[in-house]
Amino acid sequence: MTDRDPLVPALTGVLVDVAWWLESCGDEEVDPDSAVKAMESVGGALLRLPSGQRERLVQVLADLAAAEEDPVQRDFLKSFPFAIGLVEDEDS
Template identity: 40%
Template sequence: MSEHPQLVTQLLSAVVAYTWFFETCDETVLDDDTALKQQEYAGYLLNQLSDADKRRVADELAILAASETDPAYREFVETFAFAMGLVESEEG
């Protein structure tokens, strides 16, 4: 993947954005159980990564969070790796 450095960043951005949608959408848009199920499935898939890849995801998330201007979304990105079980502490 080193030949396409933006690939990881863009795919991770998409995963975070969709997870944010599941986290914040109103139950009139999507019922809470379905949203939670989708978030858990995203976490399950991400936890299939090797430890080194999990670390890379956490590092990429830190970069994405640093450039985010929306405070609520920045906090979501900052805590994403912990919330998904990729790291053991919220500090990454």
């Protein structure tokens, strides 16, 4: 897999879309405890990636945020690495 593999941004986008959905859906759509467990599982899996892959993921998220036209979705993309535990500073 190369650095230009389109699969990486595509899968990253899908992952963020699922996280967005889990955060924004109502209690009647998804049990809140189940949503939290799912997000903890996602965060745990991402934190187990080797550091180079985590750094690549953070860069892909930044690239997706820069290309996003919807300001709400752009803010979510920018905050995702901090919210999921990939970076310690929200401004990273």
